[in-house]
Amino acid sequence: MFQADRILESITMVITRILLKLIIHMLILTMLVSCLEPAPVKEVPADGAANSLNDDTTSDSSSGGSSNDSTSSTAGSDPLVEFQWHLDNTGTNPIIDADDGNTFNGVAGEDLNIKELYDSGAKGEGVTVAVVDDGLEVVHPDLNANINQSLSYNYLNGSTNPSPAQNNGHGTACAGIIAARDSNDEGIRGISPRSTLVGYNLIAGYQSSRAFDAMTRNKNTVQVSNNSWGPADGYGTFTDADSVWAAGIKDGTSTGRNGKGIVYVWAAGNGGNLADISNYDGFASQEGVIAVAAIGNTGSFASYSEYGSNIWLAAPSMGDNGEGIVTTDLRGNSKGYNTSSDGSGDFSNRNYTNSFNGTSAATPMVSGVAALMLEANPLLSYRDVKAILAKTARKNDPTNINWDTNSAGNDYNYNYGFGAVDAQRAVSASVSWSLLPSQKIESWPTSGVQSVGTVIDDAGTLVSSNINISGSAISSIEFIEVELNMEHNDWGNIEVILERNGSTTTSSILAVAHPCINSSLSAIIDCTKSNDTFTFGVAKHFEEDPDATWTLKVRDAEAANDIDNSDPTDGEAGTLVSWRMKIYGH
Amino acid sequence: MAIKKFRLVILLVGSLIFDSYALEQLDVQESGKMIKLYPLENEIMIYSQTGEPPQRIRTNTRNTRRISPGDKVSEIFSESPQGSGRLRSLPGGVIVSFTEGVDPESWAVQNNLSLEKKLKPGVYLISSPSGRASLAKANEIAELDGVETVEPNWWTNVESKSGTPKGRLPASLEKSLQNYFQR
Numbered sequence: 001m002f003q004a005d006r007i008l009e010s011i012t013m014v015i016t017r018i019l020l021k022l023i024i025h026m027l028i029l030t031m032l033v034s035c036l037e038p039a040p041v042k043e044v045p046a047d048g049a050a051n052s053l054n055d056d057t058t059s060d061s062s063s064g065g066s067s068n069d070s071t072s073s074t075a076g077s078d079p080l081v082e083f084q085w086h087l088d089n090t091g092t093n094p095i096i097d098a099d100d101g102n103t104f105n106g107v108a109g110e111d112l113n114i115k116e117l118y119d120s121g122a123k124g125e126g127v128t129v130a131v132v133d134d135g136l137e138v139v140h141p142d143l144n145a146n147i148n149q150s151l152s153y154n155y156l157n158g159s160t161n162p163s164p165a166q167n168n169g170h171g172t173a174c175a176g177i178i179a180a181r182d183s184n185d186e187g188i189r190g191i192s193p194r195s196t197l198v199g200y201n202l203i204a205g206y207q208s209s210r211a212f213d214a215m216t217r218n219k220n221t222v223q224v225s226n227n228s229w230g231p232a233d234g235y236g237t238f239t240d241a242d243s244v245w246a247a248g249i250k251d252g253t254s255t256g257r258n259g260k261g262i263v264y265v266w267a268a269g270n271g272g273n274l275a276d277i278s279n280y281d282g283f284a285s286q287e288g289v290i291a292v293a294a295i296g297n298t299g300s301f302a303s304y305s306e307y308g309s310n311i312w313l314a315a316p317s318m319g320d321n322g323e324g325i326v327t328t329d330l331r332g333n334s335k336g337y338n339t340s341s342d343g344s345g346d347f348s349n350r351n352y353t354n355s356f357n358g359t360s361a362a363t364p365m366v367s368g369v370a371a372l373m374l375e376a377n378p379l380l381s382y383r384d385v386k387a388i389l390a391k392t393a394r395k396n397d398p399t400n401i402n403w404d405t406n407s408a409g410n411d412y413n414y415n416y417g418f419g420a421v422d423a424q425r426a427v428s429a430s431v432s433w434s435l436l437p438s439q440k441i442e443s444w445p446t447s448g449v450q451s452v453g454t455v456i457d458d459a460g461t462l463v464s465s466n467i468n469i470s471g472s473a474i475s476s477i478e479f480i481e482v483e484l485n486m487e488h489n490d491w492g493n494i495e496v497i498l499e500r501n502g503s504t505t506t507s508s509i510l511a512v513a514h515p516c517i518n519s520s521l522s523a524i525i526d527c528t529k530s531n532d533t534f535t536f537g538v539a540k541h542f543e544e545d546p547d548a549t550w551t552l553k554v555r556d557a558e559a560a561n562d563i564d565n566s567d568p569t570d571g572e573a574g575t576l577v578s579w580r581m582k583i584y585g586h
Numbered sequence: 587m588a589i590k591k592f593r594l595v596i597l598l599v600g601s602l603i604f605d606s607y608a609l610e611q612l613d614v615q616e617s618g619k620m621i622k623l624y625p626l627e628n629e630i631m632i633y634s635q636t637g638e639p640p641q642r643i644r645t646n647t648r649n650t651r652r653i654s655p656g657d658k659v660s661e662i663f664s665e666s667p668q669g670s671g672r673l674r675s676l677p678g679g680v681i682v683s684f685t686e687g688v689d690p691e692s693w694a695v696q697n698n699l700s701l702e703k704k705l706k707p708g709v710y711l712i713s714s715p716s717g718r719a720s721l722a723k724a725n726e727i728a729e730l731d732g733v734e735t736v737e738p739n740w741w742t743n744v745e746s747k748s749g750t751p752k753g754r755l756p757a758s759l760e761k762s763l764q765n766y767f768q769r
Contacts, residue, residue, distance in 0.1 A: 157637035234751030237671030358748035
C-alpha cells in the first residue's frame with residue numbers, strides 16, 4: 001500500500017512538472033511571438049493628418065498618466081529631445097542617457113535655429129518627403145505615424161514595404177532627422193515632425209532605370225526628395241553623373257509638383273580627408289540638386305565633408321569632436337547603429353542612436369527645413385527654395401579663410417556654400433518671398449563650344465581661355481555648369497579655375513591638383529578618366545550678372561604640389577580641347 | 587549533387603570571365619560619347635530574382651555564393667585601369683528614348699523587343715539579357731529607326747554617405763593629402 005502511494009505520488013509529481021514546464025514554455029513562446037510581431041502599420045493619407053495632436057493627448061490620458069506623476073512621461077513629450085543638439089544647441093546638451101564621464105563640446109547656438117519655429121507650430125504638415133535610401137523601417141514607433149506606406153516602394157521585391165531586410169539602418173536614421181513624430185512619448189522629434197514620409201530603397205539595388213523612377217515616382221505628391229547617397233567617396237576620381245538619373249532630376253524639377261519642381265537635397269560627400277572634393281561628384285553637381293556639406297556642433301566643417309564650388313549650404317552633423325546626430329535606429333538590440341555588441345556610448349533604448357554622421361546626416365537637416373518652407377508657402381518652386389536657403393543661410397565660422405563675396409554681394413565659402421542652414425530665417429523668408437520669374441537657360445558660346453586646342457604642359461604653364469558674354473537674357477545667375485573637354489592621362493594633375501571678370505573678380509575653384517587613390521584606399525595612383533569630358537557645377541556665382549568676360553584657367557599643378565612625392569614632373573602633358581558654359585538664371 | 591552542379595556553373599562562369607577580362611579595355615558608347623571601361627578580374631555581380639540585393643562576389647574563392655536558377659550575372663567594370671572609383675555592371679535592360687511620333691508599342695512588336703517599363707512618355711526600359719549581351723543589345727537597338735538615345739541599364743556602386751570611406755592610407759600620405767587646399 002505504502003509502495004502504491006509512493007508510485008502514485010511520483011507519477012503526480014512528474015505530471016505536475018511536465019504541466020509546469022508546458023505552461024512555462026507556452027509563456028516564453030507567447031512572449032517571443034509578441035516581441036517578434038511587428039507593430040501594426042498605419043497607413044496615413046498623403047496629407048499626413050491621420051494622427052492629430054488630439055490623438056496623442058487621448059492616448060496619453062488613456063494610459064492613466066498624470067502631469068503630476070513624475071514617474072511617467074510628460075504628456076506628449078519626446079524624451080530624448082534634449083540630446084538633439086541640432087535642434088537646440090545649448091552648449092551643455094547631454095550626450096548619452098548614462099553618465100559615462102564625457103561632456104558635450106559643442107558651442108551654444110550652433111544649431112538649426114528652429115526652437116521658436118517649432119514652438120510657433122511649424123511642423124511640416126501636408127508636405128511629403130521621399131527618403132531615397134537603403135530602406136525605411138515602417139514599423140518604427142517614432143516614424144510609423146508619419147509614413148505613407150502605400151506611396152513607398154521596394155525595388156528589390158516590388159512591394160510597397162521599403163523596410164530593410166538586412167541590417168541597413170541608414171534610411172531609417174535619415175528619416176528620423178526629417179520627421180520623427182513629435183509629442184508621442186517616443187524618443188525624438190524630427191525637424192518637420194508632421195510631414196509625411198515615403199521610402200524608396202533605391203540604393204539597396206541601384207540601377208539606372210530605378211534611379212529615374214526613384215527621382216520621379218509620385219512626382220506630384222513628393223515635394224522634397226532626400227538623397228544621402230552618391231558615388232563612392234575618397235578615390236578623387238571625376239565621376240560623371242548617371243545620365244538616366246540626371247534625366248530623372250530634370251523631369252522632377254520641370255514637371256514634378258505640378259511644374260513647381262521637386263526639391264532634391266543631396267549629400268556633398270565624405271571624402272574630404274582623402275583629397276576628394278564635391279566638384280568631382282557628378283551627382284552633387286547638378287543644377288537641380290542642393291548639395292549639402294557637414295558642420296559639427298562647434299560650427300566648423302567636419303574634415304571628412306567635401307568642399308567644392310558646387311556646395312549650396314551646410315548643416316549639422318558629427319564634427320571632428322565625434323559628437324554625432326541623435327536619430328532613429330532600426331529597432332532591437334542587434335540591428336542598426338546602436339547594437340548590443342558595439343552600443344557602448346550610445347542610448348540604452350536601441351531604437352535610437354547618438355552616432356549618426358557624415359553628409360548623410362546633414363542632408364536630411366535641409367530636407368526637413370525645406371518641408372517647413374513648403375508648409376509655410378506651398379507655391380515655392382524648387383528654385384525659390386534654393387534661393388531662399390542661400391539668402392537666409394548664416395555665415396558660420398566667420399574667420400575661415402575661404403569666405404569670399406561674389407559680385408552680387410553674396411558670401412560664399414567652399415566648405416559651407418552660402419553658410420549654415422537657418423530654419424527660422426528660411427521659413428520667415430518663405431512667407432513673404434516674391435516668386436522667381438521663369439527660368440532661362442543659356443549656353444555660351446552660342447556657337448557651341450569654345451575651342452582651345454592648347455597643350456597643357458607638364459611645367460605648369462597657365463592655359464587660359466575666355467568666353468565673352470554680352471546681351472544675355474539672364475540678369476541673375478542661379479547656377480552654372482562648365483563642361484570641360486580635356487585630353488590628359490592624369491586629370492588629378494590639373495587645376496581648373498573659372499573667373500568672372502568685372503569691377504571685381506569672382507573666382508571659383510573647380511579642380512585642384514590632387515592624387516587619386518586605388519580601390520583599397522591604400523596607395524596613390526593617376527586619376528584616369530573614362531572619357532575626355534566632365535561637367536562641373538558652380539554655385540558661387542549666384543545672382544551675378546552673366547554679362548562679363550569669363551575666363552577658364554587651366555594648368556598642370558603637379559609641378560607645384562609634387563603630388564606623388566617623387567619627380568615633380570611626370571611627363572604627362574595634355575590638351576585643353578574646348579569648354580562651354582551653361583547658365584541657369586532669370 | 588545540386589551543390590556540385592552550382593559549383594560547376596560558378597567555375598564555368600568564373601573561368602569564362604577570367605579569360606576574357608585580363609587588362610582588357612572595353613570601349614562603350616554612352617550618351618554620344620565613347621567611354622573606356624575595364625573589367626575587374628575574378629569578380630562578378632549576381633542579381634537575384636528573389637528580392638535579395640545584388641551581390642558582388644569573387645569567383646576565385648571557395649566561399650562563392652551559389653548562382654540560383656533565374657539569377658542574372660554580369661561582369662564588373664571599373665572606369666579606371668587600376669580598378670578604383672566608379673564601378674559598373676549590367677543587370678540587364680536597355681533604356682531607349684524614341685523620336686517624336688514613334689509609337690513605342692508597335693515599334694517594339696515590329697522589332698521583336700519587349701517593353702519592360704515606361705519611365706516617362708517616350709522613354710522605356712526594354713528587356714535584355716544581363717552582362718555584355720545587354721551592351722550588344724543596346725548597340726543593336728541604336729541602329730534601329732525611331733530611336734533617339736540608347737543607354738544600357740547600368741548598375742553602379744553608389745553608397746550611403748555616413749561614415750568616412752573605408753580603408754586607410756599610410757599616415758604620412760593622409761597628412762600630405764590635406765595640404766593640397768587650405769581649408
